[in-house]
Amino acid sequence: MTTALITGASSGIGAVYARRLAARGHDLVIVARTADRLNALAAELRKAHGVAIEVITADLIEGPQLEPVLQRLRSDPPIDILVNNAGAGLIGDFATADPAEMYKLLRLNVLVPTLLTSAVIDGMVERGNGAIINIASVLALIPEYARGIYPATKSYLMTLSQGLAAEMASKGVYVQAVLPAATRTEIYERAGGDISKVPDVMEVEDLVDAALVGFDRRELVTIPPVPDAAAWEAFEQARGVLASGFSNSKPAARYRG
Ligand SMILES: NC(=O)C1=CN([C@@H]2O[C@H](COP(=O)(O)OP(=O)(O)OC[C@H]3O[C@@H](n4cnc5c(N)ncnc54)[C@H](OP(=O)(O)O)[C@@H]3O)[C@@H](O)[C@H]2O)C=CC1
Numbered sequence: 370m371t372t373a374l375i376t377g378a379s380s381g382i383g384a385v386y387a388r389r390l391a392a393r394g395h396d397l398v399i400v401a402r403t404a405d406r407l408n409a410l411a412a413e414l415r416k417a418h419g420v421a422i423e424v425i426t427a428d429l430i431e432g433p434q435l436e437p438v439l440q441r442l443r444s445d446p447p448i449d450i451l452v453n454n455a456g457a458g459l460i461g462d463f464a465t466a467d468p469a470e471m472y473k474l475l476r477l478n479v480l481v482p483t484l485l486t487s488a489v490i491d492g493m494v495e496r497g498n499g500a501i502i503n504i505a506s507v508l509a510l511i512p513e514y515a516r517g518i519y520p521a522t523k524s525y526l527m528t529l530s531q532g533l534a535a536e537m538a539s540k541g542v543y544v545q546a547v548l549p550a551a552t553r554t555e556i557y558e559r560a561g562g563d564i565s566k567v568p569d570v571m572e573v574e575d576l577v578d579a580a581l582v583g584f585d586r587r588e589l590v591t592i593p594p595v596p597d598a599a600a601w602e603a604f605e606q607a608r609g610v611l612a613s614g615f616s617n618s619k620p621a622a623r624y625r626g
């Protein structure tokens with residue numbers, strides 16, 4: 370029996386991951402701030418799938434509430450799959466954003482997944498297996514399509530996933546970055562937006578089912594809406610071409626006087 374810990378499991382993408390992973394027979398640790406939602410989900414999944422569900426009610430940006438989650442990631446039974454999903458948006462331009470709100474977003478979208486991953490990874494490496502799923506966003510690749518710092522928080526998560534995957538390649542730990550585009554969840558309303566104005570919104574069950582196909586295939590980056598996998602491969606190839614120019618002791622000719 371394996372155990373998955375899912376942050377932000379009380380709604381949206383996290384709640385669907387909880388349902389799907391429980392249906393696959395995983396025991397779960399589900400984490401979010403809203404106790405009644407988590408308890409209702411836990412009761413539903415115990416009944417439907419006979420799996421063990423632990424509930425941790427925590428505001429992850431509050432240090433004392435984060436601590437029990439970090440402790441759980443370091444303890445037994447071991448966490449085999451960590452889903453770094455809890456996250457939020459922040460509507461508006463960088464110039465007018467409230468620094469206190471930016472600080473909270475950076476804690477939730479950047480610091481929290483980093484610390485949770487740090488807490489779980491030693492055990493995974495010791496056991497020689499484990500998986501970390503980071504819910505980033507297509508905005509990591511197209512920050513110009515949004516405003517403020519939200520896309521940058523998602524770029525961080527994607528870059529962290531790529532670097533970590535390289536480090537973990539020989540250690541049996543699988544890392545996946547999932548890049549959803551617009552998906553029907555509460556995130557828009559929570560941030561003061563209006564999902565009815567967003568075109569081409571994916572249903573959350575479709576998003577998670579596709580992400581799990583990518584998981585089963587051990588993809589490093591899964592972008593459910595992209596129709597042709599060759600587009601991503603071409604992007605990666607272009608990155609390789611660019612990287613081949615990084616090893617030079619002198620600036621390129623176009624920068625020399
Ligand atoms: N929906 C979309 O279009 C897209 C979403 N994403 C990403 O998907 C992830 C999930 O979001 P989504 O399902 O859409 O949105 P939801 O708002 O439905 O879910 C967010 C989850 O995070 C939890 N959460 C928020 N703040 C905290 C906190 N401080 N401490 C603990 N838990 C918290 C919420 O629970 P509670 O309030 O109970 O704490 C909730 O369970 C996010 O990382 C988001 O950036 C990426 C691309 C597109």
Ligand SMILES: N[C@@H](C=O)C(=O)O
Nearest residue numbers: 458506508550551556
């Ligand atoms: N829709 C955005 C989240 O709110 C995203 O694409 O990340």
